Amino acid sequence: xxxxxxxxxxxxxxxxxxxxxxxxxxxxxxxxxxxxxxxxxxxxxxxxxxxxxxxxxxxxxxxxxxxxxxxxxxxxxxxxxxxxxxxxxxxxxxxxxxxxxxxxxxxxxxxxxxxxxxxxxxxxxxxxxxxxxxxxxxxxxxxxxxxxxxxxxxxxxxxxxxxxxxxxxxxxxxxxxxxxxxxxxxxxxxxxxxxxxxxxxxxxxxxxxxxxxxxxxxxxxxxxxxxxxxxxxxxxxxxxxxxxxxxxxxxxxxxxxxxxxxxxxxxxxxxxxxxxxxxxxxxxxxxxxxxxxxxxxxxxxxxxxxxxxxxxxxxxxxxxxxxxxxxxxxxxxxxxxxxxxxxxxxxxxxxxxxxxxxxxxxxxxxxxxxxxxxxxxxxxxxxxxxxxxxxxxxxxxxxxxxxxxxxxxxxxxxxxxxxxxxxxxxxxxxxxxxxxxxxxxxxxxxxxxxxxxxxxxxxxxxxxxxxxxxxxxxxxxxxxxxxxxxxxxxxxxxxxxxxxxxxxx
Numbered sequence: 001x002x003x004x005x006x007x008x009x010x011x012x013x014x015x016x017x018x019x020x021x022x023x024x025x026x027x028x029x030x031x032x033x034x035x036x037x038x039x040x041x042x043x044x045x046x047x048x049x050x051x052x053x054x055x056x057x058x059x060x061x062x063x064x065x066x067x068x069x070x071x072x073x074x075x076x077x078x079x080x081x082x083x084x085x086x087x088x089x090x091x092x093x094x095x096x097x098x099x100x101x102x103x104x105x106x107x108x109x110x111x112x113x114x115x116x117x118x119x120x121x122x123x124x125x126x127x128x129x130x131x132x133x134x135x136x137x138x139x140x141x142x143x144x145x146x147x148x149x150x151x152x153x154x155x156x157x158x159x160x161x162x163x164x165x166x167x168x169x170x171x172x173x174x175x176x177x178x179x180x181x182x183x184x185x186x187x188x189x190x191x192x193x194x195x196x197x198x199x200x201x202x203x204x205x206x207x208x209x210x211x212x213x214x215x216x217x218x219x220x221x222x223x224x225x226x227x228x229x230x231x232x233x234x235x236x237x238x239x240x241x242x243x244x245x246x247x248x249x250x251x252x253x254x255x256x257x258x259x260x261x262x263x264x265x266x267x268x269x270x271x272x273x274x275x276x277x278x279x280x281x282x283x284x285x286x287x288x289x290x291x292x293x294x295x296x297x298x299x300x301x302x303x304x305x306x307x308x309x310x311x312x313x314x315x316x317x318x319x320x321x322x323x324x325x326x327x328x329x330x331x332x333x334x335x336x337x338x339x340x341x342x343x344x345x346x347x348x349x350x351x352x353x354x355x356x357x358x359x360x361x362x363x364x365x366x367x368x369x370x371x372x373x374x375x376x377x378x379x380x381x382x383x384x385x386x387x388x389x390x391x392x393x394x395x396x397x398x399x400x401x402x403x404x405x406x407x408x409x410x411x412x413x414x415x416x417x418x419x420x421x422x423x424x425x426x427x428x429x430x431x432x433x434x435x436x437x438x439x440x441x442x443x444x445x446x447x448x449x450x451x452x453x454x455x456x457x458x459x460x461x462x463x464x465x466x467x468x469x470x471x472x473x474x475x476x477x478x479x480x481x482x483x484x485x486x487x488x489x490x491x492x493x494x495x496x497x498x499x500x501x502x503x504x505x
Contacts (some may be wrong), residue, residue, distance in 0.1 A: 021340075022163050023047060025171045033177040034069055039214040039458075041071035042168035043483060044163060046299060048130065048155065051145040054083075058098055058140060062089045067144050071107065091116050097131045098143055105130045107152035127152040132167050136175035138303060149281040168301070172332045179325050206341040207241070213334040214243035217311050225292065225314045229299075232266040232309045233339070239305065242425060260286070265296035265308045271328060272296040276316035293317050297327055299335040306335050308343075312325055356406055357413035365427035365435055369488050372437055373502055376481055383439045384446035385493040388416075388475040389455075390432040394472075400465055408464050412472070419453045435495075450476045474484070475503040 011146055030036045037055050045053035066085045071499050088095040093114040097104050106113040108129040117129055128148040133140050144167060214227045226244045230237040242250025251294040256262050261282050265272050274280035283290060292313045299307035309331060352364035360368070364394035369385070376383055390412065397405040409432070417435065420426050426436045438446055454474050462472035477499025485491035 005014055016384050017451075019047065020092065020166060027166075027170055027173045030173070031177060031231040035173060035442075036170070036177045037069040038071060038172045040142075040166070040173065041069055044144065044166060045073065047163060047166065048146055048148075048159065050146045051126070051149040052389070053147075054145045054147075056085075056143045056145070058142050062427070063095070065094060066144065067089075083290045088495050089393055091120070092172050093117050094131055094143060094145075098133055098140060101133050101140065103130070103132045103137075103164070105155055107154065109152040113498060120448050121147075125149060126157075130155055132164070134167060134174075135171040135302070136178070136329075137172070137299075141171070143215045168416075169336060170338065173330070175332070176329045182402040206338070209334075209337045209341045210241040211243060211249075213309065213330070213337065214241060216330055216334075216403055217309060217327065218243060218245055219325065220330065221311055221313075222315060225312045227309060227311045229307055229309050229334075230256065230262050230266070232299075232305050234305075237262050237266050237308060257286075261294065261296045261310060262308050265298050265310075266305050268297050269300060271298065271324065273319060273324065275318050278316075291315075293319075295319065295324070295327065297331045299338060301335050301339055306338055309334065330459075335376075350369065356411040359396060359413050359417075359427050359434075360425065360427035362427065366428055366488070368425050368427075369437060369491075372439060373481060373491075374489060381440050382442050382483065383481055384443055385479045385491050385495045386438065386450060387492070388436065388448060389475040389499055390434075391471060391473045391475055391503070393432040396465065396470060396472075400468075404465060408472075411460075411464065412457070415456055416453060417451065419456055424449075435492075443478060443483070446480070450478060475499055477502060 023046075027036060027039050027044055029041050041053040041055055047050070051074065052070065052072045054067055056065040056067045059066050061094065064085050065088055068408050070083065081119050088098070091114075093104050093106065093116065104114075105128065106121065107119040108118060109119075121127065121129055124147070126147040126149045128151065130146040131229070132144040132146075134142040134144050177243040210229050213229060217227045218224050224245060226242060228242045228250065229240045229242045230236075237256045239256070244250060259282075261272060261274070265266060272282070272295070273281065274296075277283045277286070277290055277292055277294055293316050294310055294312045297309045297311070298305045299309060311327065312380075331482050352360060352367070354361040370382055393408065394403065396408055409428075413426075413428065413434075416426060416436075420436060421438070424436055425439075429435050438449060442451075454476065457472055457474050462469050464470045464472060477497065479485060479494035479498060481491050484494045
């Protein structure tokens with residue numbers, strides 16, 4: 001089982017995800033660099049149930065780790081040694097973490113643990129240390145050290161993955177706070193950035209996140225004409241959302257120019273600023289009515305570009321470094337928000353999809369059936385429910401084995417989809433059991449669809465198993481809402497009764 005599946009089936013994983021998002025929100029709520037770093041240390045320690053978390057600057061020139069902030073569950077247990085700068089040459093594991101961008105952990109019971117780190121653990125009275133590099137955008141800026149004074153233990157891969165998400169956000173938040181100090185003259189814009197950060201993590205719906213990104217960008221750039229977001233998968237850029245300054249939403253772009261601004265930003269991973277479109281080489285072959293200025297910003301997680309945001313302006317203009325820096329910070333937040341939304345969407349898709357046939361599963365069917373009942377009640381129209389049983393499938397499994405049976409189910413599902421209309425909903429609800437509901441369809445129309453479905457399956461006889469004369473047939477039961485039932489349970493029962501009658505049982 002992968003981590004995405006566990007979110008659906010393990011309530012603890014769901015609680016951990018909520019806790020993670022709450023921790024990110026807490027970090028985002030701070031403005032000063034020291035406050036952000038302290039909150040990050042506090043949240044990391046709390047998430048790992050640790051006693052101490054310290055964040056140090058990496059002094060690359062002198063190869064030192066310089067403690068910056070720390071959080072201790074009990075201030076009386078803090079050893080002086082925790083708070084002193086130290087030479088990384090004396091602690092090769094810490095240096096390796098910074099140079100390799102990997103994580104490491106050592107506990108006193110580990111016979112192969114780094115000797116210098118184990119000696120330090122003994123000196124400060126700790127049992128376990130967990131080391132992570134801290135990034136601000138793509139720059140390594142420091143080291144995070146987490147200590148557990150009570151137990152020697154191994155931190156799980158799942159915990160490490162989630163803490164890394166928290167650390168990534170902490171790095172972005174620290175960089176944002178630095179910028180707040182550097183560009184105080186843009187205090188209003190930076191406050192808007194903070195609010196944008198909170199709004200981006202307030203939803204896991206991708207469309208909501210995308211428009212929150214665009215609203216934030218337009219809010220930061222008062223004279224912007226419009227903003228667009230394109231998602232990027234490492235190869236292709238796809239239009240995702242557009243918003244105009246007056247609040248209207250734009251239409252999808254038919255295509256993205258192969259050597260235009262969006263693809264250039266996506267492939268290079270660098271911001272491109274065109275103060276005057278007509279004078280910029282990327283727009284030499286652009287339509288003649290393209291005028292003004294534009295900024296293309298990559299949406300990146302580390303070095304991986306997940307999207308591009310373009311902010312356009314009606315007239316040519318120059319941009320000061322503060323504006324561009326704030327947009328870049330927003331882009332960092334946006335990339336994480338997009339990735340979180342994608343993760344959520346993938347989780348929900350897996351929760352509602354049958355992995356073999358890629359049809360909706362029983363859970364999705366139950367949800368959609370209840371939605372269709374509410375829709376039917378609201379708009380006063382009927383719909384038909386079709387329960388489908390595949391006759392002869394057990395014999396295929398028994399004779400040729402389950403791998404062949406799985407292939408047959410995939411083919412069967414695709415053939416049934418060719419008969420269903422765009423508005424119909426087909427699901428696999430059991431081994432060889434399927435269900436379909438047909439919106440705004442009476443029972444007589446449903447019978448015609450059922451007959452066509454049966455004909456399609458029967459016509460495929462001899463092709464289910466290569467080289468074997470194997471045939472399948474369908475038993476189908478129908479029921480109509482609201483004529484046959486007033487609720488989902490009764491409707492399904494009525495359709496099942498009709499199915500048994502079709503089988504002759």
